[in-house]
Amino acid sequence: MTWNVYSKLDGTATTLAETTAMPETNFRVTQGTATVLEWGRAVPFTSIVDYFAKHSVNEVTRNALARDCRETLDRAAFAEFNKTALHYVGTATAAAGVLTTNGTATATNSSALNKFHVRALVDTMKERNIPAFSGDDYLAIARPTTYRTLRNELETVSQYVESGYGKILRGEIGRFEGVRLNVLVANDNGIVALAA
Numbered sequence: 001m002t003w004n005v006y007s008k009l010d011g012t013a014t015t016l017a018e019t020t021a022m023p024e025t026n027f028r029v030t031q032g033t034a035t036v037l038e039w040g041r042a043v044p045f046t047s048i049v050d051y052f053a054k055h056s057v058n059e060v061t062r063n064a065l066a067r068d069c070r071e072t073l074d075r076a077a078f079a080e081f082n083k084t085a086l087h088y089v090g091t092a093t094a095a096a097g098v099l100t101t102n103g104t105a106t107a108t109n110s111s112a113l114n115k116f117h118v119r120a121l122v123d124t125m126k127e128r129n130i131p132a133f134s135g136d137d138y139l140a141i142a143r144p145t146t147y148r149t150l151r152n153e154l155e156t157v158s159q160y161v162e163s164g165y166g167k168i169l170r171g172e173i174g175r176f177e178g179v180r181l182n183v184l185v186a187n188d189n190g191i192v193a194l195a196a
Contacts, residue, residue, distance in 0.1 A: 005032045039072060041065065088121055096120030112149035113142070 007028040016022070043061045050057040087104065090097040090111035097117055098107040111117070118140075125138060133139035 001034045001036055002031045005030045039076075041068060086124075088117070088124075090114070090117045092116075099124060113146055114149050115153050118150065 007030070009027050010025045014023075043065060045057055045061065083103070085101055085103045087100045088097055089100075089105045089107040089109045090113060091107050091109070093111045093114060093116070095116055097109075097111070097120065098105075099120075100106055122138060130138075
């Protein structure tokens, strides 16, 4: 799979005298590539086993395969996310954490994700010109327990606003500081989805 990657303009802009012609420049178009791989496992059995079994072999096998699928995708996602050069560690509850740029988190995480951390991460990404996921929004994907402290803080902020109270009732996380907060979940069929 390939896609186009457009560079910044070559060179830097400068001031012009009134009689100077407008300078021209270019940008480069390169190709980004990715390889799509399939994963799979099977549990063989015959219909006679299912027919004579006390439990539905089909149902038991489907549930076992769905669990294996969830765990496999979790491990694969963790391995890819862990390759990033930027690692942020929450070292305090009321201040920004530590950002390392060599792919190794050198501090000890002593704070759950909270408003301070989200603000620090957003500011860092904007200062590094990291493009947003959609529009001006970054996307955060995490397990439900990762968001617990942040959700509690956001519920306190939103509890007296009608739209905020509705989110609390529906269990939604929503947006904060230009970040869409999403939970990574897997249904019984092993299909992984994002839930806002």
